[in-house]
Amino acid sequence: MWLAYARERNLERDAVADERDIMRDALKRSMGEASLAETRQQFEREVQARGFIELDRQPGAAGRVFTNQEMIDLERDNIRSMREGQNQHPALASFETRRQTENDYAHLSASQRGAVEEVLSSRDRIQALDGVAGAGKTTSLTAIRDAAEREGYHVEGFAPTSRAAQNLQEAGIQSSTLQSHLARPDSAEGHQKRLYVLDESSLASTRQVNEFLHKLKHNDRVLLVGDTRQHEAVEAGRPYSQLQEAGMKTAHLEEIIRQKDPELKKVVEQLSKGESQSAIFDLERQGRVHQIEDREERLKTIAQEYGRQPQGTLVISPDNESRRELNSLIHREMQQRGTVSEQEHKFQVLDPRQDLTGADRAWATRYEVEDVLRYSRGSKALDIHAGEYATVKAIDHERNLLTVRRESGEEVTYNPRQLQGVSVYRQAERDFAEGDRVQFTAPSREFHVANRELGTVEKTNENGRIAVHTDSGRVLDFNIQDHPHIDYGYAVTSHSGQGQTTDRVLINVDTELGEKLVNERLAYVAVSRARYDAQIYTNDQAQLAHDLSREYSHSTATDDYSQERGDDYSQDHSQEQGATTATPEHSHAEESLGDTGQSPAADAAHGQSIGIGED
Numbered sequence: 001m002w003l004a005y006a007r008e009r010n011l012e013r014d015a016v017a018d019e020r021d022i023m024r025d026a027l028k029r030s031m032g033e034a035s036l037a038e039t040r041q042q043f044e045r046e047v048q049a050r051g052f053i054e055l056d057r058q059p060g061a062a063g064r065v066f067t068n069q070e071m072i073d074l075e076r077d078n079i080r081s082m083r084e085g086q087n088q089h090p091a092l093a094s095f096e097t098r099r100q101t102e103n104d105y106a107h108l109s110a111s112q113r114g115a116v117e118e119v120l121s122s123r124d125r126i127q128a129l130d131g132v133a134g135a136g137k138t139t140s141l142t143a144i145r146d147a148a149e150r151e152g153y154h155v156e157g158f159a160p161t162s163r164a165a166q167n168l169q170e171a172g173i174q175s176s177t178l179q180s181h182l183a184r185p186d187s188a189e190g191h192q193k194r195l196y197v198l199d200e201s202s203l204a205s206t207r208q209v210n211e212f213l214h215k216l217k218h219n220d221r222v223l224l225v226g227d228t229r230q231h232e233a234v235e236a237g238r239p240y241s242q243l244q245e246a247g248m249k250t251a252h253l254e255e256i257i258r259q260k261d262p263e264l265k266k267v268v269e270q271l272s273k274g275e276s277q278s279a280i281f282d283l284e285r286q287g288r289v290h291q292i293e294d295r296e297e298r299l300k301t302i303a304q305e306y307g308r309q310p311q312g313t314l315v316i317s318p319d320n321e322s323r324r325e326l327n328s329l330i331h332r333e334m335q336q337r338g339t340v341s342e343q344e345h346k347f348q349v350l351d352p353r354q355d356l357t358g359a360d361r362a363w364a365t366r367y368e369v370e371d372v373l374r375y376s377r378g379s380k381a382l383d384i385h386a387g388e389y390a391t392v393k394a395i396d397h398e399r400n401l402l403t404v405r406r407e408s409g410e411e412v413t414y415n416p417r418q419l420q421g422v423s424v425y426r427q428a429e430r431d432f433a434e435g436d437r438v439q440f441t442a443p444s445r446e447f448h449v450a451n452r453e454l455g456t457v458e459k460t461n462e463n464g465r466i467a468v469h470t471d472s473g474r475v476l477d478f479n480i481q482d483h484p485h486i487d488y489g490y491a492v493t494s495h496s497g498q499g500q501t502t503d504r505v506l507i508n509v510d511t512e513l514g515e516k517l518v519n520e521r522l523a524y525v526a527v528s529r530a531r532y533d534a535q536i537y538t539n540d541q542a543q544l545a546h547d548l549s550r551e552y553s554h555s556t557a558t559d560d561y562s563q564e565r566g567d568d569y570s571q572d573h574s575q576e577q578g579a580t581t582a583t584p585e586h587s588h589a590e591e592s593l594g595d596t597g598q599s600p601a602a603d604a605a606h607g608q609s610i611g612i613g614e615d
Helices: 002-013 019-030 036-048 069-084 095-104 110-120 137-150 162-171 178-183 206-214 239-245 262-272 276-285 295-308 320-336 520-527 541-547 558-565 567-577
Strands: 053-055 065-067 126-131 154-159 174-177 194-198 220-226 250-253 289-291 313-316 344-352 372-375 388-396 401-406 411-414 422-433 437-440 454-460 465-470 475-479 486-488 502-509 530-538
Touching: 002 019, 002 036, 019 036, 019 065, 069 206, 069 239, 069 558, 095 110, 095 137, 110 126, 110 137, 110 250, 126 137, 126 239, 137 154, 137 162, 137 194, 137 220, 154 162, 154 178, 162 174, 174 178, 178 206, 206 239, 220 239, 262 276, 262 520, 262 530, 276 289, 276 520, 276 530, 276 541, 289 541, 295 313, 295 320, 295 502, 295 530, 320 422, 320 486, 344 454, 344 486, 388 411, 422 454, 422 486, 502 520, 520 530, 530 541
Parallel strands: 126 220, 126 250, 154 174, 154 194, 194 220, 289 530, 313 502, 502 530
Antiparallel strands: 053 065, 344 422, 372 388, 372 422, 388 401, 401 411, 437 454, 437 486, 454 465, 465 475
């Protein structure tokens, strides 16, 4: 049982797990029932039985690494689906439609015109549009959508986050989250041709992409849109990059149009090519890097700089702890400057427990008394309704039981393994005042807001009401009890910031946080958000260029495994295993929120266990 927990926990967020991490979690789950020697013996038996599959050790690796057959099959199945659809369809748009599109969108840059032509002339079922940050993907997608609709396609868009799905609508594409699409029942086979556009594809996991591809009908075509150098999924795999490496036809947008400052544009171009050290050295030469060793002083300086010029400024920080501190400091700074009212009201909000994986949510010991649970799917057996909240009141560690108090006051005891689609929160307090910048930390169908949607507080009162003028132009007036998923919106993590565009970014980089948080993906995503200016504040300028040039990517299960077994085995073994993986046991669709279209992990901003994601 404890090894099953360790396998599920470690392979949920990476396709490859270190032996030491597996042993650590297995021992933790056994809670003293098994010794280290007993656990190791059981582990070796699992290896012999192929419950864990050992991969070739990477250079410099300290110990053995493992995957499982399911991850291998998922990856191979995705690649096979892509390859089987190559050159099997008519061009997405006829020659006449492509020429008409070229005339109608004459304002496109040469890079955009070339990419649009390549996509529209493709005869592949699954293809990609890969564009550097700020290359005008939305403008290009508008032209592609227009041409596809002329050819009789119904164009529909998805994205792993609700903010990205909202951004797709700017291209005139009807969009929703990928998770909500996966949760919907399969529709009957129809004759309507469909073009599915999956934006921010680098944020989609191997399992999600596999489910998505298995839902396709005969006439469906797919365009994966993203940037391989930006952040990857919370969950295991990097299918967007892996499919390109396996030969997926990919059009490229390589001309950056977002940056209006020539020197900043040069830096972003370097970052987009992986020339991170040169980019950071150029930022230093431009006077855009500031060393402040003392952490408290550094965060205070960033808050003061934000207050000096708040309009069009976004603060980015790698970890949630510093993000929360920066938000609080900026809130106070803005009050001192008179931009935010000194009259504030205290609100009870919900912070996600981002340390919990799916395996953790099935183990009662990982919960804490007073945790707040939200049941996105509900349970007929327990008479719990979708969207209902409850509070943990007791934990039975030995029998793996939770006792929760529902909003009605009734108490229910159950084994958490019985339920899926459960989000876990802690209660927290926030002092909001008129003028505060805020962001929604969960989507809401009732209020029509996306996760991470930003706005400005117009008014608050002591009864829990708050009015927010969103950046999209709407005013939402509601009681915080009806949607307690709101936080300050001054500072965000780079994962949450991906997809945003602003005039200026202030970036906090603590080199002591480690490569999972401080790496070239952070540098690229954070700096490229800005049109005119990017300023980095760090504790160690001498170490900065090295740390922001570190490559950090998800592992894949098949690369090393195919080397071990040989290329023929890599291509053919999945057919021998009969891998279909259309509906995995613990799929994202099963965990998706029934009323929001989000999974508990999906918009926790991609990195819960290591603090990457946004609270």
